[in-house]
Amino acid sequence: xxxxxxxxxxxxxxxxxxxxxxxxxxxxxxxxxxxxxxxxxxxxxxxxxxxxxxxxxxxxxxxxxxxxxxxxxxxxxxxxxxxxxxxxxxxxxxxxxxxxxxxxxxxxxxxxxxxxxxxxxxxxxxxxxxxxxxxxxxxxxxxxxxxxxxxxxxxxxxxxxxxxxxxxxxxxxxxxxxxxxxxxxxxxxxxxxxxxxxxxxxxxxxxxxxxxxxxxxxxxxxxxxxxxxxxxxxxxxxxxxxxxxxxxxxxxxxxxxxxxxxxxxxxxxxxxxxxxxxxxxxxxxxxxxxxxxxxxxxxxxxxxxxxxxxxxxxxxxxxxxxxxxxxxxxxxxxxxxxxxxxxxxxxxxxxxxxxxxxxxxxxxxxxxxxxxxxxxxxxxxxxxxxxxxx
Amino acid sequence: xxxxxxxxxxxxxxxxxxxxxxxxxxxxxxxxxxxxxxxxxxxxxxxxxxxxxxxxxxxxxxxxxxxxxxxxxxxxxxxxxxxxxxxxxxxxxxxxxxxxxxxxxxxxxxxxxxxxxxxxxxxxxxxxxxxxxxxxxxxxxxxxxxxxxxxxxxxxxxxxxxxxxxxxxxxxxxxxxxxxxxxxxxxxxxxxxxxxxxxxxxxxxxxxxxxxxxxxxxxxxxxxxxxxxxxxxxxxxxxxxxxxxxxxxxxxxxxxxxxxxxxxxxxxxxxxxxxxxxxxxxxxxxxxxxxxxxxxxxxxxxxxxxxxxxxxxxxxxxxxxxxxxxxxxxxxxxxxxxxxxxxxxxxxxxxxxxxxxxxxxxxxxxxxxxxxxxxxxxxxxxxxxxxxxxxxxxxxxxxxxxxxxxxxxxxxxxxxxxxxxxxxxxxxx
Numbered sequence: 147x148x149x150x151x152x153x154x155x156x157x158x159x160x161x162x163x164x165x166x167x168x169x170x171x172x173x174x175x176x177x178x179x180x181x182x183x184x185x186x187x188x189x190x191x192x193x194x195x196x197x198x199x200x201x202x203x204x205x206x207x208x209x210x211x212x213x214x215x216x217x218x219x220x221x222x223x224x225x226x227x228x229x230x231x232x233x234x235x236x237x238x239x240x241x242x243x244x245x246x247x248x249x250x251x252x253x254x255x256x257x258x259x260x261x262x263x264x265x266x267x268x269x270x271x272x273x274x275x276x277x278x279x280x281x282x283x284x285x286x287x288x289x290x291x292x293x294x295x296x297x298x299x300x301x302x303x304x305x306x307x308x309x310x311x312x313x314x315x316x317x318x319x320x321x322x323x324x325x326x327x328x329x330x331x332x333x334x335x336x337x338x339x340x341x342x343x344x345x346x347x348x349x350x351x352x353x354x355x356x357x358x359x360x361x362x363x364x365x366x367x368x369x370x371x372x373x374x375x376x377x378x379x380x381x382x383x384x385x386x387x388x389x390x391x392x393x394x395x396x397x398x399x400x401x402x403x404x405x406x407x408x409x410x411x412x413x414x415x416x417x418x419x420x421x422x423x424x425x426x427x428x429x430x431x432x433x434x435x436x437x438x439x440x441x442x443x444x445x446x447x448x449x450x451x452x453x454x455x456x457x458x459x460x461x462x463x464x465x466x467x468x469x470x471x472x473x474x475x476x477x478x479x480x481x482x483x484x485x486x487x488x489x490x491x492x493x494x495x496x497x498x499x500x501x502x503x504x505x506x507x508x509x510x511x512x513x514x515x516x517x518x519x520x521x522x523x524x525x526x527x528x529x530x531x532x533x534x535x536x
Numbered sequence: 537x538x539x540x541x542x543x544x545x546x547x548x549x550x551x552x553x554x555x556x557x558x559x560x561x562x563x564x565x566x567x568x569x570x571x572x573x574x575x576x577x578x579x580x581x582x583x584x585x586x587x588x589x590x591x592x593x594x595x596x597x598x599x600x601x602x603x604x605x606x607x608x609x610x611x612x613x614x615x616x617x618x619x620x621x622x623x624x625x626x627x628x629x630x631x632x633x634x635x636x637x638x639x640x641x642x643x644x645x646x647x648x649x650x651x652x653x654x655x656x657x658x659x660x661x662x663x664x665x666x667x668x669x670x671x672x673x674x675x676x677x678x679x680x681x682x683x684x685x686x687x688x689x690x691x692x693x694x695x696x697x698x699x700x701x702x703x704x705x706x707x708x709x710x711x712x713x714x715x716x717x718x719x720x721x722x723x724x725x726x727x728x729x730x731x732x733x734x735x736x737x738x739x740x741x742x743x744x745x746x747x748x749x750x751x752x753x754x755x756x757x758x759x760x761x762x763x764x765x766x767x768x769x770x771x772x773x774x775x776x777x778x779x780x781x782x783x784x785x786x787x788x789x790x791x792x793x794x795x796x797x798x799x800x801x802x803x804x805x806x807x808x809x810x811x812x813x814x815x816x817x818x819x820x821x822x823x824x825x826x827x828x829x830x831x832x833x834x835x836x837x838x839x840x841x842x843x844x845x846x847x848x849x850x851x852x853x854x855x856x857x858x859x860x861x862x863x864x865x866x867x868x869x870x871x872x873x874x875x876x877x878x879x880x881x882x883x884x885x886x887x888x889x890x891x892x893x894x895x896x897x898x899x900x901x902x903x904x905x906x907x908x909x910x911x912x913x914x915x916x917x918x919x920x921x922x923x924x925x926x927x928x929x930x931x932x933x934x935x936x937x938x939x940x941x942x943x944x945x946x947x948x949x950x951x952x953x954x955x956x957x958x959x960x961x962x963x964x965x
Contacts, residue, residue, distance in 0.1 A: 190888070259719070260703055262890045275712045301880045301887065302900045317878060317902035324905065327916050330951060333943055337955050340939030345843050348896065349960035356901040406887065407642070411684045411696045461692020462684060467699070496719060 182479070183392050184512050185385075185401045185432075185447045186282070188303065189425070191408030192261065193451035194418060195471035196499075198234070199248050199484070203227045206491035210458040214414050214465070224248075228484055233422035236430035237476070244482035245433075246474065247534040249508055251489050253470030253501025257453065261409070261467070265452040269304035271506050271525050281509060282400050283308035284524045285517075293359055295400035296391065298384040306402060314359050319387045323364045324357055366394035373438025374431045381405045382428035389432055393439045399517055408451060412462035425449075433476065446477035446535070448512055450505065456497050470501030473508055475534050479516060485532035507531035538817075539810040539832035542575040550575075552934045553841050556965040557798055558582050558830060559624035561854035564928045579830035583662045583823060585623035590616060594866045603645040603744040610641075610650055611873040611883040612866075618849065619856045619864075629661035629826075630654065631849065632797045634884060635891035636790075637673045637705055639682040641884050645739040646677070649748050650884065653678040662827075666790060666820030667781040670705060674777055677734035677748040683889070686733040688726055690758040698725035698776075700889050706780040707765075708789035716785050717765060724762040725780075728771040731757030787815035794829060800840050801895040807834040842934055842964040847898050848879035850965065851907060855914050855957055858931050862921030868913075875910060879903045911957035915950050926953065933961040 197214065201207045202221040221229030222238060228248075230237065240246040254273045258264045263275060270277035282295045282305045297306050297315040306313040316322050326334055342350050370390040376382040381403070388401045405425055410417045429447060436445050454471025470489065489499035511531035513521035522528055546554065551570035555562035559582070570578050595613035600606030618627045634657055644650060653676045660669035673679055674697070680686045683697035699722045703709050710716035733756075737748025752773075762771045765779050780786065791811035795803035810832075811825055818824045829835060846854055852872050856862065864872070873883060880903055886892050914920055926949045929936050933956070940959050944952045956962055 259699070260709055261888060262703075263709060297900075300878060300902065301897060312896065312900060315900035315902050317906075322902065322905070324908070327912060327951070327954065330947075330955065333947055333951070333955055334958075336943035337940055337959055340943065342939060342960060345845055345896075345964055346960040349845070349899065349963055352899050352901075353904055353960070356904045359901050360905070409696075411694055412687045460687075460694050461689060462687030462694050464684075464687070464694070466695045 181444055182516060182518075183399060183401060183445045184516055185388055185403065185445060186305070187425075187429075187447055187449035188305075188402065188404040189408050189421075189449060189451035190265070190404055190406035191410075191451070192264075192453045192455055192467055193408040193421075193471060194410060194414065194465055194468075195451075195454035196457065196489075197414070197418060198231050198422065199224075199250070199472045200229050200231060201227060201488055201491070202229050204488075204491055207457075210491065212459070213463050214459045225484060228488065231419070231422050233419050234426045236426040239430070240433060240476050241482065245478055245480055246476045246482050247480045248484045249473040249475070249503060249532050249534060250484060250486035251470050251499065251502040252450070252473045252486075252505050252508060253453070253503070254505055257469035257498070257501065259453065259467040259469070261452060266304055268450060268452055268505060269307075271509060278307075279309050280305035280307045281524060282306045282402065283313060285400060285513070285519060286313055288519060288524060289399065291397070292355060293362060293397055295402070296398050297402040298387050299402075299404055303402060303404065314355075316363070316387065316391075318383075319363060319367055319390050323360050363391070363394070363396055366396050367391070369394050370439075372435060374435035376431040376435070377424075377427040379424050379428060381424050382431060385428045385432040386435070389435045389439070392436070392441060392445060410455070410464050411460065411466060412464040414459070414464040429476065436477075442478045444479075446475060446479045446512075446516055448508070449474045450508075454499065457491055457494055457499060458497060469495065469498035473505070475512075479536050481534055481536045485534055503532055504529055508534065511535045537810055538814045539807060539828050539834055541828075542831055542833050542836040545572050545574050546570050546578060548930055549841070549935050550836055551578075552930050553836065554578060554582075554830070556854070556934055557835075557844075558628060559857065560618065560628060560850055561858040561965075562931065563858065563860050563925075564931045567930055575831035575836065576827070579827050582625045582830070583827055585626040585662075587658075588622050590621040593617065593620075595869075597647050597651070598745060600647070600745075602741065603739060606647050606744055607641050607645060607650075607884075608870060608873070610647070610654075612870045614654065614883055615849065615852070615869055615873045615876075618853045619869075620861055624853075624857070626658055626661050630657040631883075632793075633657045633661065633669075635886065636793055637670075637679065638886055638889045638891045639676075639678045639884065640886065640889070641882075643682050643739075644678045645744055646681075646737040646748050647745050649677040649681070649734075649737055652676055654884075660822070662823040664821045664823055666786070666815070666822055667778060669822070670781040671774060671777045674701070674705075675732060675750045675773070677737060677750055680732060680734050680750060685729055688730050688732075689756040690727075690730050693723065693726040693730065695722050695726045698722050698729055701725065701729075701776070701780055704890055706789065707783050707785040708792075710785070716783075720763075721765055724764045724771075725776050727758045727760070728762050728764060728776045729773050731755075732773050781820065784816065787812040787820070790820075791815055791825065794825065795834075796894070798829060799835055800843060801845075804834060807832070810834075842961065844965050845895055845898050846963050846965050847892065847894055848876040848881040848903070848907075849883065851879075851963065852876065852910060854962075854965070855911070858927050859914070859921070859953070860925060860927070864921060865919065868919060872910070875906060879906045907963065908958050911954055915954040915957060920950070927956075932956045933959070934964075 200216045200221050202218045208215050220232045223229040267273050269280050271281040302312045302315040370393045376386045384403045450473045455465035455468040486503050507529040510521040510529040513519045515535040551567045593616050595609045597606045597609040600609050684694045685697040688694040702717045707716040735751045792808045
C-alpha cells in the first residue's frame with residue numbers, strides 16, 4: 147500500500163497504483179520524451195481558404211467574389227498563381243526561408259457543413275463520425291503518458307480526449323500551480339483518498355492528475371526567458387505559453403492552441419483580415435522565439451480549420467459554410483512551398499471546391515515523419531500525404 | 537409511453553437530489569421542508585414561478601459606461617439573480633435555454649436586445665408552447681443579429697440562421713447516414729426567413745443602450761414557392777418556425793436536451809422517447825414535459841444521483857445557496873462572473889452557437905485549479921462571507937453518509953467548508 151502522500155510527490159507510478167488508472171499510464175516514460183514537438187493550430191469557425199491562399203490569376207475567383215476578393219495588387223505573391231492574404235505579411239520571411247508550407251484542397255469524404263459535425267471529424271480523424279475519442283488522445287495512449295499532449299486554453303477540444311480521460315488544458319502557465327491553504331495538506335489528501343465510483347471517481351482522478359501536471363510544469367518553466375516580443379493578443383499569449391513549455395522541456399509532444407471567430411457570414415473582409423493578422427503576428431513571434439531558444443529544428447506548427455467557405459460570396463459580403471480548404475505548416479522541419487493542386491473554381495460541388503487531399507494524410511505525415519509514431523494505428527488506416535515534412 | 541412516476545414520497549436524499557438539480561443546491565432546512573411530500577407536488581410547486589426577481593440587485597446594465605461595462609453588468613446581474621432570486625428553477629431553465637437558443641455577446645452588445653432576450657427565456661422557461669417560444673426567440677433582435685438573419689434578404693440569402701434553426705434549435709442533425717434535413721432544406725428555409733431584421737439599437741459606444749425592435753420588410757422577403765421539410769407553399773418566417781418546431785424529431789431533440797440538463801449526461805433513450813411523447817401529445821407544452829420529468833422514476837433513479845458534473849456557474853451558485861445565501865459584495869460578484877469565464881462559462885457567450893456540452897468537458901487542470909481558488913475565496917479568504925450555520929452533509933454532499941466526512945474531522949468550520957467545496961461530491965449534482 148503506497149503512502150497516501152505519494153501523489154503529492156508526483157510519481158507517475160504512484161498515481162497509477164493508487165487510482166487504478168489504466169495500464170497505459172504505468173507503461174509511461176520510455177517514449178514520452180521524444181525531442182520533437184508538433185504544435186497544432188485550430189482556426190475555429192471555418193476559415194475561408196480562398197481568401198487565405200489567394201488564386202490571384204484566376205478570373206473565376208474574382209467573378210465569384212465581387213466585393214470580398216483580395217485585389218491582385220494586395221496579394222503577397224508566392225507563385226505565378228497563388229499569393230497570401232496581405233494580413234499574413236509577418237509570415238513572408240518564413241516563406242522566403244522555405245519554412246512555410248501551404249496544403250491545397252484539403253478535406254474529407256462526404257463533407258459536412260455543420261461546424262460541429264465537421265470539427266468532430268477533424269478531431270476524431272473519423273469521417274464516419276463513429277469515433278468518440280480524439281486523434282491526439284490516441285497519441286497519448288500510444289505514448290503512454292497523458293501529459294505528452296496538452297491544450298493551451300480554457301476548454302479541452304475533443305481532439306485531446308482519450309478513452310478514459312481528457313488530456314491537460316493549461317489556461318495560463320503562470321497560474322498553473324496548486325497552493326493548498328496552510329495546514330490542509332493532510333486533510334486534502336485524506337479527503338481525496340476515499341474510494342469512489344462513477345463521476346466522483348473521474349473528478350478524483352482528474353484532481354490527482356492535475357496535481358501531478360502542475361508540479362511538473364512549475365518545476366521547469368522558470369528556465370524560460372522570452373526570445374521574442376509577442377503581440378498583444380490572447381492567441382499570442384497562448385503561443386508564448388506553448389514556447390515556454392517547449393523550452394522548459396516539460397515533455398509535450400503535441401501542443402494545441404486555438405483561434406476562434408472565423409465564421410464570417412457577413413462583413414468577411416474586416417473580420418477575417420483581423421483574424422489572419424492575429425494569426426500571422428502570433429506565429430511569427432512564436433517562430434522567432436523558438437529560434438532564439440535554439441529549438442528551431444525541433445518544433446513544427448500545423449494549422450487547420452473545420453472547413454473552408456463557399457466559393458461565391460453571399461449578399462452580406464460574407465461567405466457561407468463550404469467544404470475543403472487550405473492547411474498550413476511552418477518550421478525548419480517543414481518542406482516549404484505549395485503542396486497539391488489548386489481547386490478548380492469552375493468545377494464545383496454544390497458551390498464548394500472539391501477536396502483532393504484527405505486531411506488524414508496530412509496528419510499521418512506529422513505523426514509518422516515528424517513525431518516518429520505509428521500513424522496507421524492512430525488514424526485507423528493508411529493515408530497518403532502531400533509531403534510537407536522535410 | 538410517457539414516463540413512470542417516482543413511486544414514493546420524498547426521502548431526505550430524494551429531496552436533496554431534487555434541489556441539487558432544480559435549485560443549484562439548498563440549505564438543510566430547505567431540503568427537510570420537502571421530505572415526505574409527493575414527487576409530483578414538489579415538481580409542480582417548483583415550476584410554479586411568476587415574474588418576481590431578486591430584490592436589491594446591485595447591478596444595472598443600463599448604467600454601463602461602455603458596451604463592455606454593460607456586458608459585465610448584465611452577467612453580474614444574472615449571476616445575482618441565480619444566487620439570490622426567488623425562483624432558482626426559472627433561472628436554471630433560463631440558463632439551459634440560453635444554452636439551447638444560443639446568442640453571443642461577441643455579436644450582440646446592445647442592452648435592450650439582451651434584456652429582451654433574457655426576459656423571454658424566463659417567460660417561456662416552462663411555458664406552454666415550444667413553437668411560440670421558438671418563434672419569439674427567433675424574432676428577437678439578439679437572435680436576428682447573432683445568426684445574421686438581418687442580412688438575409690430576397691435573392692441574397694444568408695443561410696446561417698436557417699441551418700442552426702434545424703441543426704441546433706429544433707430537429708437536430710440526425711444520425712450519420714440518416715440526416716433529419718437536407719442542404720436543400722437549409723436553402724429553402726433561408727429564403728422563407730428573408731425580410732426579418734431589426735431597427736434601432738447597435739453595438740457601439742453611442743447606440744448600445746438605445747432601444748431596438750424586430751422589423752419586417754416585405755420588399756426584402758422572398759414570397760415565392762418553397763419546399764421545406766416536405767411542405768410546399770409560399771412559406772414565410774412563421775411557417776418555417778412552425779414546421780421545424782412541430783416536426784416529430786423536435787420533440788425528441790428537445791426532450792433529450794432536457795434529460796441531459798436534469799437527468800443524465802448520457803440519457804436513457806427510452807426515457808427520452810417517453811418525454812417526447814408527452815411533448816407531442818401536449819403540443820410542445822414545456823411545463824407539462826418538465827413536471828412529468830422532474831417527478832419521474834427516471835429522474836430519481838439511483839444511478840443518476842450525483843452523476844452530473846456541476847458547471848462553473850452552477851458550482852458557484854450551488855456554493856452560495858448551500859451556505860444559506862451569504863451576501864457577497866458587488867465586487868466579488870463581478871469577479872465571480874469573470875472567473876466563470878476562466879472556467880469555461882461566460883454567461884451569454886458560449887464558445888460556439890452549439891453552446892456548452894457540459895459534463896466532463898467542464899473539467900481540466902486549469903478549471904479544477906480555478907474551482908479550488910473559488911472555494912478558498914468563499915470560505916477562507918479575507919473577503920469570505922462569515923459562515924452562518926455550517927451546512928450539514930445532506931446539503932453539502934446530497935447524502936448523510938458519503939465518503940468525505942471522516943477526512944474533515946478536527947478541522948475548523950471554514951476549513952471543513954473549503955475541503956467540502958473542493959471535494960468530488962460537492963462538484964456533482
